[in-house]
Amino acid sequence: MSTQTSAPSSTAGAGERSSLRRLYLGRGVLAVVWALAFAKAHGDLDAAAITLLVAYPLIDAVSSLIDHRATPDGSERRVIAFNGVLSTLAAVALGFAGAGGVAPVLHVFGAWALVSGAAQVVVGVRRRGPELGKQWPTLISGALSFLVGITYNIQAAGDNPSLDVLSVYATGGGVWFILQALLLGWKSRQLRTSTA
Numbered sequence: 001m002s003t004q005t006s007a008p009s010s011t012a013g014a015g016e017r018s019s020l021r022r023l024y025l026g027r028g029v030l031a032v033v034w035a036l037a038f039a040k041a042h043g044d045l046d047a048a049a050i051t052l053l054v055a056y057p058l059i060d061a062v063s064s065l066i067d068h069r070a071t072p073d074g075s076e077r078r079v080i081a082f083n084g085v086l087s088t089l090a091a092v093a094l095g096f097a098g099a100g101g102v103a104p105v106l107h108v109f110g111a112w113a114l115v116s117g118a119a120q121v122v123v124g125v126r127r128r129g130p131e132l133g134k135q136w137p138t139l140i141s142g143a144l145s146f147l148v149g150i151t152y153n154i155q156a157a158g159d160n161p162s163l164d165v166l167s168v169y170a171t172g173g174g175v176w177f178i179l180q181a182l183l184l185g186w187k188s189r190q191l192r193t194s195t196a
Contacts, residue, residue: 017184019070024181027063031174039167050098053105054091057112061087076126083119102163106156109166114149117142137183141176
C-alpha cells in the first residue's frame with residue numbers, strides 16, 4: 001500500500017519491507033496520538049480543533065511522499081502520488097470547512113476517507129506477493145475507510161452530525177497500520193529463516 005517488470009532481489013525486498021514497516025508503524029502511532037488529542041479538543045470547533053483536522057490528512061500526505069520516493073516507477077507509484085495530492089487538498093478543504101461547522105467538516109472528511117480508502121485498496125492489491133505478504137490489514141483498512149466515508153456523508157446530511165466518529169476512525173486506521181507493520185516484520189523473519 002510492486003509492479004516491477006522483474007521480481008526484486010531478496011536484498012531489495014528486505015529493504016522495501018524494512019522501509020514500509022517503519023513508515024506504517026510511524027503512521028499508525030501518529031494516527032492513535034492524533035485520535036487521543038482530537039477526542040479532547042473537538043468539543044468546540046475552535047482553532048485547536050481545526051488545526052488538528054488539517055493536520056490529520058497532512059500526516060497522510062507526508063507518508064505518501066515518503067512512500068512515493070521509496071516505490072519503483074509504475075502504476076502503484078502513481079496511485080501513491082495521487083493519494084498524497086488528495087490528502088493535501090483535503091487538509092486545505094478541512095481548514096475552510098471548519099469555519100462552516102460540523103456538517104461541512106464531516107462531508108469533506110467523508111469524501112477524503114472514501115477516495116483515499118479506494119486508493120489504499122489499489123496499492124494494497126498491487127503490493128500483495130511473496131516479498132510483502134498478503135497485505136490484509138492494508139486492504140481491510142482501505143475498504144473500511146471507503147465505507148466509513150459514505151457513512152460520514154450520510155451523517156453530515158442528518159439532523160445531529162458529530163465529530164466524535166473521527167477519533168474512532170483515526171484509532172482504527174492507526175491500529176491497522178501498526179498491524180501491517182507487525183506482519184511485515186513477521187514476514188521478514190519468516191523469509192530470513194527460510195533462506196538460512
